[in-house]
Amino acid sequence: MQRRTKVLTGAGVAVGVLAGVGAVVGPRIYESTVVAEAAPTLDAAAADGGLPDPATLDGTWTVGDGSFAGYRLEEVLGGEDVTVTGRTEQVTGGVTVDGGALTEATVEVDLASIATDQQRRDDYFRGTAIDVATYPTATFVLTEPAELTAGATDARLVGDLTVRDVTRPVTVDAQIASAGDTVQVVGSVPVTFEDFGITPPDLGFVKVEDTGTVEFDLALAPAAG
Structure with missing residues (x-):
């Protein structure tokens, strides 16, 4: 019984959503540190001056x-x-721009x-949390046109996010800029x-917040043809 108690005390759990979206929980998956990536931002070259016409x-x-x-979750x-x-x-x-x-x-x-800094966390995310064998992808589909403004970067994208065959309306706070032939x-x-x-x-010993964040950084190129 003493040995079992020590094992249980050393267990760890995490949960995540994705894309974006995911949840992760699993025993003994933590190392001494957790490495979190910085939130995505516009490249300086793309952000300078905002969008053209x-x-x-x-x-x-x-x-x-x-x-x-x-x-991203806390x-x-x-x-x-x-x-x-x-x-x-x-x-x-892909995206379509029409009339600006x-x-x-x-x-x-x-x-x-989807990967974090811990393989055991990722294994749980792909299995128990999301069941990627059944629900392999997450999708976002724009449902309302989004106006773009010359010299600005902010945009409000309204659409449907689907994860695990569940579709919910969402509003994305986005930034859009261009550099050369690429739109970010x-x-x-x-x-x-x-x-x-x-x-x-x-x-x-671990409590995951009820909410998280789906985040993205898209590099858009003109469609071939």
């Missing part, structure tokens, strides 16, 4: 290399606040490839785990 961006754009999406572990991030570069999709407005957008994230879109949206059928654990 939005009409010059009319056309179809494809999510390209350098894009990523993932989740938890209390052993009495200390901990930030956990999970990310993947397996992001696909973002009129269509679909982004799909491969949930099985970064943003985040708060999510509540239970809205997507994910219950964050509270096991005493």
